[in-house]
Amino acid sequence: MKTSNYLAILALAFSATAFSQDKEQPATNPRNTNPEAVVATVNGVEIKKGQLDQAYEQNLMYVSDKIVTKEKVLNDIINREIGIKKAKEANYQNDPVVKAKMEDVLYHAQISKDLEKKLQAITVSDKEAQDYYSKAREYRTAHILFRIRVAPDKGETEEAMKKALEVYKQLQSKPQLWPELANKYSQSSTAPTAGDLGYLPAVKYAPEFFKAINGKPNGYISPPIRTQFGLHIIKVLGVKEWKEVDPALYKKIVYDQKRDRILDEYFADARKTAQIKINKEFLK
Incomplete structure (x- = not known):
């Protein structure tokens, strides 16, 4: 089963919620406020009023294409219990992929428990965001990419560097050839638009890529730079001032x-x- 499928299952598992008419028990006290009162049972598992109320309130916090009612929420809880029972009968709890996903849940739960207060106490001032931006501004760049496999052999790397240096030398003498050479040689999806990547914050660039352009003027063309994606020749097309960016992002x-x-x-x-x-x- 693909990872995305397991994530979908986990999302459903944590979405608890709605009411089935199957084997509905008549309420002896419809105004019962006892959170321990049993609202329904499914395969011998009791669903209590407190559990239903909590799930109902959580569901009201999100927009849905269905009207949120306690009946709908109870139905989801019942379906969840049925799904869990079927999964246990199929011994999915011992499936290696499921176990790995559950270990991820435990990992994040432990961190949340230990660090929740510290993380909630984090604050960021306008000055802190602006100070960060002064060192990592938002650049518009274009690149010519020569792809190299994750685990290349020596010959592949040498051949890519040889071709990249040839293109770089052409650009040194004739920078106006950039659109033509990008369209001809770049192995990026941006090749038809001369390699234009648009404006991106520093965190969206590979570290080696951003280091090569940081502080450089418009029109600067870098020598070939190696990242995990291959070799890049990079051209600086623009840089934004603080007043031009979204402070919330930073x-x-x-x-x-x-x-x-x-x-x-x-x-x-x-x-x-x-x-x-x-x-x-x-x-x-």
Whole structure:
């Protein structure tokens, strides 16, 4: 089963919600406010009022193409219990892919439990976002890409570099040839538009790519730069000033950086008591 299918299953599993008329029990007290009151049973599993009320409130927080009623929400809870029973009967809990996905859930649940307060306390000021932007501005670039496989042989890499250097030398003497050479040689989907990638924030570029253009003027053409995608010859087409960008985007980027530092510190501390052995020869 594909990963996307498992993600869809997990999404359904956490969406609990609606009411089936099958074996409906007459309510002895329709105004019962006891959260432990049993609303329905399915295959011997009790669904309690508190569980239904919580799922109903959660469903009301999201837009749906169906009207959210307690009956619909209860139906979803019943369907979920039926699905779980069938999955257990099929022994899916021991399927390697399912186990890996459930371990992902446990991993994120543990981090959430340990770091929730710290993550909720993160704030980002306008100045912090602007200071970040002063070092990582939003560039418009074009590139000519010479693709190299993830695990290339030596000959493939050398041939790609040879061709990239030939094109770069042509551009050094005749930069006006950029559209023609990009359309002819680039192995990117942007080749028909002269390799134009548009404006992108720094985090959307491969690190080596952004390092090659950061601080460079309009019209700058880089020598071939290697990234995980291959070799790029890059041309700077423009750069935005702070007043031209969306501050909310850059607050989010700075937030993500602060979050990542908290995670790094969390795992650095956790690794102190973990038994870890690394065979570095496999990292070369």
